[in-house]
Amino acid sequence: MTGKTVxxxxxxxxxxxxxxxxxxxxxxxxxxxxAVIRAVEQVLPAVVDIHVQAPPETYLGxxxxxxxxxxxxxxxxxxxxxxASHVVIGAGDLRVTYTDGTGQRATIAGVDSDxxxxxxxxxxxxxxxxxxLGSSAGLRLGQLAxxxxxxxxxxxxxxxxxxxxxxxxxxxxxxxxxxxxxTDAAINPGSSGGPLVDARGRVIGVMSFxxxxxxxxxxAIPVELYAAVREELLRHGRVLSRPPRPWLGIYAVDGRGxxxxxxxxxxxxxxxxxxxxxxxxxxVNGIRVSSMEEFxxxxxxxxxxxxxxxxxxRGQDIRTVTVRPGDRHDSLRD
Numbered sequence: 001m002t003g004k005t006v007x008x009x010x011x012x013x014x015x016x017x018x019x020x021x022x023x024x025x026x027x028x029x030x031x032x033x034x035a036v037i038r039a040v041e042q043v044l045p046a047v048v049d050i051h052v053q054a055p056p057e058t059y060l061g062x063x064x065x066x067x068x069x070x071x072x073x074x075x076x077x078x079x080x081x082x083x084a085s086h087v088v089i090g091a092g093d094l095r096v097t098y099t100d101g102t103g104q105r106a107t108i109a110g111v112d113s114d115x116x117x118x119x120x121x122x123x124x125x126x127x128x129x130x131x132x133l134g135s136s137a138g139l140r141l142g143q144l145a146x147x148x149x150x151x152x153x154x155x156x157x158x159x160x161x162x163x164x165x166x167x168x169x170x171x172x173x174x175x176x177x178x179x180x181x182x183t184d185a186a187i188n189p190g191s192s193g194g195p196l197v198d199a200r201g202r203v204i205g206v207m208s209f210x211x212x213x214x215x216x217x218x219x220a221i222p223v224e225l226y227a228a229v230r231e232e233l234l235r236h237g238r239v240l241s242r243p244p245r246p247w248l249g250i251y252a253v254d255g256r257g258x259x260x261x262x263x264x265x266x267x268x269x270x271x272x273x274x275x276x277x278x279x280x281x282x283x284v285n286g287i288r289v290s291s292m293e294e295f296x297x298x299x300x301x302x303x304x305x306x307x308x309x310x311x312x313x314r315g316q317d318i319r320t321v322t323v324r325p326g327d328r329h330d331s332l333r334d
Contacts (some may be wrong), residue, residue, distance in 0.1 A: 034159045035199040038145050042201030044158075046074040046131045048081055049097040049150035050106075050120075050193060052088055059265065059334050060090030071150040071194030072096065072120060073203060075133065075226075079125040079133040080234070082226055083193030085111050085118040089332045098126055101154040110233025113328045114245060115225040116175065116208055119233050131195065134202030135220035136181055139163050144199045145183045147207055147218075149191035161185030169219050170292045172210070172251045172262065174299075174328070181205045181220040193242070196220040229334045238329050246325030250275065252292050258282055259295045268331070273323030276314065283311035299325070 049071065056066035070087030074080070081096060088094060088108055097103040109121040143163045151157050161184040169180035181196060189212060195245045196205035205220030229239045249268020253260050259281040264271045281289060284298035285308060302308050304327045 001230045018193045022172050033142060036146055036158070039144075039197050039199055039201040041150060041197060043073070043131050043148055043197050043203065044156060046128050047099065047150065047156055047195065048072045048074065049153055049155075049190070050081075050083060050087055051095045051097070051152075052091045055092050058090055060332070064090060064214070069150065069152060069190045070192040071148070071190055071207070073148075073195040073206075074126065074128045074130045075119075075203075077125070079122045079128065080109060080132075081106065081120040081122065082203075082206060082223075083094055083118055083120065084206055084221070085113065085116050085206070088120065089334070090245065094120065094122065094174040096122060097150075097153050098128060099154050099156060102126070106129045108237075110237045111329065111332060112225070112229055112233060112239050112321050113332070114239070114242075115177070115229075116221055117206060117226050119226070119230070132201065133205045133223050133227055134198055134200070134204045134222040135224045135227075136166070136179070136204050137224065138182065139166060139204065141165065145181075145185050145204075146197040146199075147183070147185040147187060147191060147194055149188055149194040149207070151188065151190055157188060164217070168293065169209070170296070172253055172292070174245075174247060174250065174252070174296060175221075176293060176296050177221065179222060181222060181319075183218050183220060185218065187218050191218075225246075236255060244304050244327045244329060245300045246271075246304050246306070246308070247328035248275070248299065248323060248325055249331070252281070252295065252312050254291050255280070255313050256289045259289060259292055265331075267321055269326040273310075274321040275310065275312070276325065278314075280313040282313060282318070283309075286311075 052068040054061040072081035072083035075082045094106050096106045104123045106120040106122045109119045111118045146160050165182035169177040191207045194207045195203040209219040211217035248270040249265035250270045251263040261279045287298050289295040308323050
């Protein structure tokens with residue numbers, strides 16, 4: 001192909017278009033690598049390592065691990081740290097380490113069981129510039145997404161990918177996100193609680209889950225779910241502006257037009273009401289349920305402490321048991 005020289009009006013137009021494009025995209029570099037680097041430089045100093053030790057004799061210590069590592073991010077001038085709740089609930093001792101290698105103890109300031117987010121209070125406010133919180137509301141499929149994770153102590157690791165989906169996520173532990181962020185950015189065992197960052201260096205989500213059977217399906221919780229309840233979490237330790245979701249204390253899985261109970265928490269509402277592992281849930285208060293999502297939505301129409309009729313199949317027998325759901329928040333230290 002021969003070269004072509006642009007002259008006169010064409011050159012002026014090209015320069016104007018180029019200038020306009022550069023102005024509009026000033027915060028996002030034309031080079032994707034540069035965009036990632038800038039986003040990382042903006043957020044990295046606020047990313048912390050979280051080291052948790054939990055009493056091994058407790059239920060949460062056995063299920064989630066007596067020793068856990070995760071990631072968090074400093075979100076305000078007081079040094080509060082946002083992370084995923086499963087990283088820290090049930091903690092007996094909690095330490096955070098910053099990128100300069102300094103560390104200190106922290107305590108759980110609040111937990112939002114519905115979203116799966118938690119906020120920590122450090123013993124002293126660190127000299128760290130907090131991150132800018134964005135929102136998932138304007139995200140588009142294919143948009144750049146960067147995950148920053150701790151590898152222990154002051155070591156951090158960065159991975160970049162795209163926003164692959166924005167859709168509901170249903171978890172086996174009585175959990176439902178109406179709009180989860182899915183990304184193919186690689187994660188490691190310490191990524192839970194780490195920030196998902198856009199090309200402008202704004203935190204748009206908190207990394208939480210990985211779908212093991214589906215490569216590239218790593219789930220982040222939209223950060224605006226924290227922004228909406230921040231004051232309540234810091235003041236009360238939980239969200240009081242909405243009723244608590246009724247909680248049974250089970251692990252559930254989808255299976256052949258019904259919901260299978262995979263595990264029952266010892267001493268929890270489900271066990272007290274007579275539910276057992278391998279029971280198939282058919283109806284909740286007379287409403288047929290055929291998936292975990294349907295099951296949870298019917299369950300959450302009830303109230304904590306109120307009677308709930310759950311129709312089940314146990315082997316060849318079909319029966320109805322009455323369960324009085326509890327408040328999940330009351331179980332977070334057990």
